[in-house]
Amino acid sequence: MKSASQSRDRGIPEATVARLPLYLRALHGMAERGVATVSSEDLAVAAGVNSAKLRKDLSHLGSYGTRGVGYEVEYLVYQISRELGLTQDWAVAIVGVGNLGRALANYGGFVSRGFRVAALVDADPEVVGDTIAGLNVEHIDELEAVIKRRGVSIVVLATPAAAAQEVCDRVISVGVTSILNFAPVVLSVPDSVDVRKVDLSIELQILAFHEQRKAGGPLMAVDGQ
Amino acid sequence: MKSASQSRDRGIPEATVARLPLYLRALHGMAERGVATVSSEDLAVAAGVNSAKLRKDLSHLGSYGTRGVGYEVEYLVYQISRELGLTQDWAVAIVGVGNLGRALANYGGFVSRGFRVAALVDADPEVVGDTIAGLNVEHIDELEAVIKRRGVSIVVLATPAAAAQEVCDRVISVGVTSILNFAPVVLSVPDSVDVRKVDLSIELQILAFHEQRKAGGPLMAVDGQ
DNA sequence: GCTACTTTGTGCATCGGTTCACAAAGGGAT
DNA sequence: ATCCCTTTGTGAACCGATGCACAAAGTAGC
Structure with a gap:
């Protein structure tokens, strides 16, 4: 078995934590549009990530989905909010x-x-x-x-x-x-x-780097893509 | 040996690119204070990273340091600027x-x-x-x-x-x-x-997550720190 | 209940990035 | 010119994150 107590292994990967707010935002949008249930595939698209990654992320919080069905939007919103500490102000x-x-x-x-x-x-x-x-x-x-x-x-x-x-x-x-x-x-x-x-300036510099690669790079190898 | 041509392997890791602006900022500060030469250790501290990481990052651009001495500030500023595409506006x-x-x-x-x-x-x-x-x-x-x-x-x-x-x-x-x-x-x-x-909101949510762990976690394991 | 279908949750291979630790390379002193 | 000291550049082990691919677990229809 796992390490200590049980499933809820109180060690959520940092990369996962950084994406939870993204899922939460997508879910809020769905809740507003009255969507009751969502599959990992659809939610992944809405959040702009890969569906396997999304499932693995959510699995770190617990087993909140239903196989064959998907995730209940309201419930998932609550669970993620709680995990992120957004139920308090x-x-x-x-x-x-x-x-x-x-x-x-x-x-x-x-x-x-x-x-x-x-x-x-x-x-x-x-x-x-x-x-x-x-x-x-x-x-x-x-x-x-x-x-x-x-x-x-x-x-x-x-x-x-x-x-x-x-x-x-x-x-x-x-x-x-x-x-x-x-x-x-x-x-x-x-x-x-x-x-x-x-x-903000760092973000621009990173963009400039890639932009330069695209624009000025033609005399280099044509790795392009 | 490597892949294609030679040392300057035109494939700088994304993580490195994201840190170059940081080094650049630290170097600009040093240049203003009239520092002529800097070791990887000192620059690393100024940029808030580990010195081995800094050296590996810089090694992706080329071999711009002098063993036993360090890096010439002005020269390194120029090289990083050029790499990031900041020599054009x-x-x-x-x-x-x-x-x-x-x-x-x-x-x-x-x-x-x-x-x-x-x-x-x-x-x-x-x-x-x-x-x-x-x-x-x-x-x-x-x-x-x-x-x-x-x-x-x-x-x-x-x-x-x-x-x-x-x-x-x-x-x-x-x-x-x-x-x-x-x-x-x-x-x-x-x-x-x-x-x-x-x-901005996502950054706050990530902070809230960690804050909650610190504040509300006492009933959990006492990893605290 | 049984079969067919859907979708989750995860084991495993892979990949990129970090860190250690050291050989190679230079400077300076004698 | 030799020795010692400093600091770079990097090979290699490690670590976390990603993504594939599939078994497990559920629904639905009959």
Whole structure:
């Protein structure tokens, strides 16, 4: 048999975790369109993955399908949501209310499922006190207090690169262990803290690399495809 | 021996490509601080990776280091830039000038290295004609014309989810083969087109998953850490 | 109940990527 | 010119993820 207790082997592969939100989104769309039941094949297409991969991913959560039939949409939505921790709501603070921070504060996708923007913080006296997306922008001096008061557990860093590490250290000092970093710096954090990084410029550079291959590559081998 | 010609095996692993921009950023920082030469160990730390991985990554580009010494910063910057295709400049169009599109248009990191926002396009008559980040916002009806006129080769999709696929089809029809998609949909495109996806909500969900493990897991095994 | 059909869940081979650990290659000192 | 020290570049073992292909498990019809 497996390792410890039973089927639900509390070790879901990272690659699987990264795809669960994708499945969830596809399932939400189906639920809205009144679909009651879906096969791994159809769901895989909707999520843009291979059906064998989808089945293996779902099998890590448990055995929630019915052979010969498929998966019940509502039930699967619930199971994935629970696994991802979206059945509770998460208070998110956005630090740095520049163009990007503002966009994030107004971004509907955040609020929609399980997340709630609970605080906006900035250093610029010009914006502190403004109301953005229905929230008062607080001063960076209040950072620790605000995080504790609002029960923030996830912090989004949208500050300039130079300020990111300091803000990062400060939020960690009051117990935050999950950070989404938009600043183009490598944050140094204890192992116990999770950092996910989004760098728009890096994505463009990766595209440029492939684009160059397509455009400039004809004098090279014709591997093409 | 290897496959074809020689050392420079024109097949750089995808994982390596994704890290090159990281090295490049670290190197730029060093160049600014006047560092002339750097060891794989130091560069690895600055980029937040393991030094063996860094060396293997760089070895895919060629043999640009000196044993016993390290890498010459300027030279390595040039080599990586060239490999990524950043020695030419890329005209980027941003479609969808909502909060996010606006943030992207003003985002310094884009322009800084090799990329130039060459066009802004939106469907809302309210914003068409506005000047944002020094650029006139053009109407979506002009999409194909603008792309051809400005020589755009990379398109950033910051439209609502519902509009993304149509815009995507249209830009592909005029030859665009690189797309950075911020809309929360799975785009369907021919194999010859590269799509990279950034979904802010998905990143948060992944964080929530791990956060839940840390916080809610105490009744499970105490792997904690 | 039995047969035919559908679709899941998974064992297994494979592949790409990571990491270790060391030989090869260079610099500098004497 | 020889020796020692540093650091690169890479062979090889390892690890996780992918995808095939099929047995197991269910439904439906008769």
